[in-house]
Amino acid sequence: MNSFGETMKLIQRWSWWRQRRRFHPPDEIHRAGELAEQRLAKISRAAGKKNGWHVFESVRIPDAEQGGKREIDLVIVGGNTMLVVEQKHWSGTFEINAEEEFIQHRKNGTTHNHSTVNQRIARKSRMLNAMHNERIGKDDGVDVRVVLAFTNRNLDWPKSVNQLSSEVYDEAGFISVLEDGDPGELNEELLTTVAGFGTWDEVQLNGGLMCKGDVLGLGLGDDVEAWQSARSTPLTAQISHKSGFASMFSSQPSSMELGHGTLRLSASLPYGATMKMHVVGKKAPEEILWSTIEAINLSKPVAYPELGQE
Structure with missing residues (x-):
């Protein structure tokens, strides 16, 4: 095991112990939407x-x-068809105004303007298709289908939703598309393009709070950075923290198991070690103490970083 042990003053030991004991509960509002997305992905694979x-x-x-990156909830490839899916797990009702803004009326009496949901996902679909054509050097004639999937049964739809350019389904209707539709012979180049993109980096804090965004640096030294720099698969880690009072006097109260592909690395964590991360919704990157982290799951690196840069 690599050791980062150091002689520490009592006040540092106290601070480190308090950090390890901090509890960060999950964000239940966002968690419900995340669970719905995970569920739809799971049943879509099965269907x-x-x-x-x-x-x-x-x-x-x-x-x-516009700068930065854009997320697509689901991209589903079959034959020469690409389904670009925006999932919404809203409840209550919603209306669509003249500017195609989606105005949700929640059951608790509040409203929320979700802006131009349909236009945004349509734009993402065009961007993704253009990047595929860029990668292979020609127009591949992909059948791009833009889909809005409303998966909460407790949602009432306006009739105007059928006037949108996208295909609109509830959960059962969307699953039927996958179960009943035979897309034909797979376009391997299209599959390769979509598989080459990454996803969010996820950092779970002690207590269950999930931070999503981009990890910009692990902060664990050059040896660890070199070990994981050439990876082509997700990087995962489980962190173990001693939190009992006696652990305040331990020289190595926190340890971790890192892994990518078939490779594994064990390490102890030093006092004050931080990870640099730009969390979704935050204006700037921030430092996250490793002593507050329970697990990480970092996206595989992007296979074609040159795509979509012009």
């Missing part, structure tokens, strides 16, 4: 397996025009 549909969740693509 589409027989007909050869390939399901990718939380696909992130570069946006050269």
Whole structure:
């Protein structure tokens, strides 16, 4: 095991012990939506397996025009068809105004403007298709289908939803598309393009709070960075923290098991070690103490970083 042990002052030991004992409960509001997305991805894989549909969740693509990256909830490839899916797990009712803004009326009496949901996902579909054509050097004639999937049974739809350019389904209707639709012979190049994109990095804090975004640096030293720099698979880690009072006097109260592919690395964590991460919704990157982290799951590196940069 690599050791980062150091002689520590009592006040440092106290601070480190307090950090390890901090509890970060899950964000239940966002967690409900995340669980719904995970559920739809899971049942989509099961429903589409027989007909050869390939399901990718939380696909992130570069946006050269507006900067940063854009997330697509699901991209499903079958034959020469690509389903670009935006899932909404809203409850209550919603209306669509003249500007195609989606106005949700929640059952608790509040409203929320979700802006132009349909236009945004349609734009992402065009960007993704353009990047595929860029990668293979020609127009591949992909059948791009933009889908809005409303998966909460406690949602009433307006009739105007049928006037949108996207295909609109409830959960059962969407699953039927995968179960009943035979997309034909797989376009392997299309599958390769979509599989080459990454997803969110996830950092779970002690207590269950999940931070999603981009990890910009592990902060564990050059040896660890070199060990994981050439990976082509997700990087995972489980962190173990001693939190009993006696652990305040331990020189190595926190340890971790890192892994990518078939490779594994064990390490102890030093006092004050931090990870640099740009969390979704935050204006700037921040430092996250490793002593507050329970687990990480970092996206595989992007296979074609040059796509979509012009």
